Amino acid sequence: MPDIVRMQPLVRSRLDRSKFCSFDVEAIDGSTQPLIHQEARFLLINKGEGSIVIQGVRYALRPGAFVAILPWEITEVTEVLSPLQYYLLIYHFDGVNRLIKSFYNADNEPIDIIRMLTNSPVVYCDKYQTERVRECFLTLRDEVGVESTLTEGEAQPLSSVHVMNQLVELMVLYMRIGKNTSPIFGKKHLPVDKSEIFRYIYTHLNEKLTLKTLSHLFYMSESSISLYITQMTGLSFFDLLNEMRVGKTANFLLYTDLTLEELAEIMGYVDASHISKVFSARIGMKMSEYRKTYQKVNEICKFSESRDAYALVAFIYRHYAEELSAQKVAERFHISSTELNRTLMYQVEQNFEDFLNFVRVNRACELLLTTDRTVMEIALEVGYHNSKTLTRNFLKQKVMTPGDFRKRITLQQTKNPL
Known part of the structure; x- marks a missing residue:
């Protein structure tokens, strides 16, 4: 039985769950183990060369590579020819996706962000494009701080609005760079990998998902899909389903005032009682308590003595x-x-x-x-x-x-x- 694949935590910031995104600078000098990402990520490679496998497909990493990782995708850095240094943004993908489609798309242009990022998870910027993308990353750094050094961003009026605008701009830049540099941007040209199962489940959480449904979609037996999920995550199909739903529910609690009944309907639960029971079992606190705890706190208290x-x-x-x-x-x-x-x-x-x-x-x-x-x-x-x-x-x-x-x-x- 293969080793269970590690899951990245379901948080954008380990300091503040309510953050819409976090910024960091990371460096690696060797290959990594496979990772399942529960939150979306943007990476901008600044230095070094190597290779990354995303959903079973290999992509080159070099300065100017702009990487988009969606929730529940599996990645692995398989080769580092020279040490890699990159900017990392972890952000609330569902929020950005809804924001673009609801408020920014005045012309009602058909936009399938998930498909574009799924089929083209890496684009390559020229010198001018790299500087534009880097400017967005650094602007976000100034707003939200640097995660690994515990540096806070400077308090500014309408900071959350500015953060969301910058994330939307990054998304627009990503799609434009991809379209202008690759004739096949956003088009699937490779066989479907088994790891797509996780992303399919995540993007259809409000539906009545069964192993039988997945079996028809991925041309695998129900037992094979069940075994694959357990081997990769250590969770059963239904436990994984609840894990994903709880993650999405947590974001709704932070960024909306939807009632439990409304959330149950949106997330595919039987009723408010069901969603409350599952959430409490997974997170360890009631939904109302979670919402109260992690919403933004205006006053910041300091310790007077160590x-x-x-x-x-x-x-x-x-x-x-x-x-x-x-x-x-x-x-x-x-x-x-x-x-x-x-x-x-x-x-x-x-x-x-x-x-x-x-x-x-x-x-x-x-x-x-x-x-x-x-x-x-x-x-x-x-x-x-x-x-x-x-x-x-x-x-x-x-x-x-x-x-x-x-x-x-x-x-x-x-x-x-x-």
Whole structure:
């Protein structure tokens, strides 16, 4: 059985979930493992040469390469001939897509952004085009800051409007550069790859999706599709479906005032009760609490003394098994949820949810090796509501299930006693 493919987190910013996009600068000097991206990305290659595989197709990376990655696409840097340095934007694709079609498309021109970016995920800019694209990236950097250095953008009037305008401009530049440089831009000219299954599911979440439907579309048996999904993600078909729906639901909670009934209808749930149950099980808090926690907070509180930051880390570490949420912990320490995440990033290089899950999963590892309790019992003891939530977070951190962890570590200890 092949190794499970890692999933990038379902966040645009580890500091502030409410951000529409985040900016960073990254550099790599070697090939990478395959990744499943839950959020959309734009990359602009500044230096270096190499190759990237997107949805099973190889593309050259060089200065001026402009890369568009959509949610639930699989990428892998397979070759680095000289160290690559690039700008990275992680952004809310559904928001940009709706914005272009609803407000910017005054002429009602037919626009299929998903198809264009799907069929042509890399375009190559000349010197003039590169500078225009780079200017958009740097403008966004000035607005939202730099993620890896915890640098905030300078506060400006109508910042969110400016951010969305720049993302729309980037999208327009991408499509124009592609159309002007390639006669086949936006046209599919290669066989369909199995990895397209993930993107198809993501773009049809409001429909009644079944393995039978996917079987007809991708010319694979239902069992083969089910096995492929599990091998790639560690999740069953229905768990993956819920994972994707919860991600989209979270964005609707942040950027709209839709009711639970309206969200249930949009996202393909049975009713408001169903969507509430699934969301709470996956995220660990009620939808109303999530919306309240991660909406923009106007006042930013600062720590007066560094000992408060250590007290915050200690509190989470000692109370991980309790019903904790970013909002509750932030209120306890009289700060905003954004400042809570910023403080944790400085102290432990993780935001609240990542750190809490890190502590819980590590404690679960101890219990798996030192007790004979079931996965469900361990899940409840470390603070999760069910075994699925533990398994989902375990997969993200350890890239294996709790059951596999217990078997593999036990086998290693038996063969190599210390």
